[in-house]
Amino acid sequence: MNLWPSCRDVSRELSATRDHGDGLNWPTRFHLLICDVCRRVRLQFDVLGGVVKSATGFGPTLSVDAKERIRRALK
């Protein structure tokens, strides 16, 4: 375990812990206590993971041709 992780190490650790489900190790937690920027990264990774699931309201809609094709397929 790296006892004095850098911001780079912490950003990697923050990403990895979102996926393997383990808690943050204590050097990372300590780093977060003293580093505003890395706390921001943590929050931003959390926001990314939370908001993208519901972000489906993109502008483009199904084309007229595609609608027609699907209507025919459903008959």
Add this chain to the structure above:
Amino acid sequence: MISDPATWVDAHDDRLFSYALSRIRDERAAEDLVQEALITAFQARDKFAGQSAELTWMIGILRNKIFEHLRRQSREASLSLDKDGEHEELNFENGRHWKPEFEPRDWGLEPQRSAESAEFAIALRNCLDALTPSVSRAFVLREMEGVESGRCAEVMGVPPNHLAVLLYRARMRLRRCLEKNHFAPGPA
């Protein structure tokens, strides 16, 4: 009770299409997946138990189609990690601390609320489009579809540590891109 399939296209197509398009980068492929999902729903309509809304049931079918699509794409893609990982290293001074010009900025008090807007959806799509295909697929599977990481690696045909690298790249790039284009636009 399920509605008349003749009304499905008008009732659900745009929601299904925007769902598919938010997860894959190709409009034509998204159209095909919506069509496949609606045909599957049509064939299985007798099994619809009415325990969820019709649209929710159809999105469940569409999710499986998207999952299969991403699996196929991963099989066809090269499994090697590209060299563009150096991109992330540019954020850090001597590989350690954030360079001032790349330091993450404050996203405001309620970033979740800000992310409910149509502008966010467009910014997210543009940022996802800017990712390399394998990085984008990893992010879509893991964060948008909520696939457990072991399964995600299996679907993508990559070792877990390779997936971790892809997800790290995705998060770092999306973070930066959304910050520049949505949350905190400005000189930087």
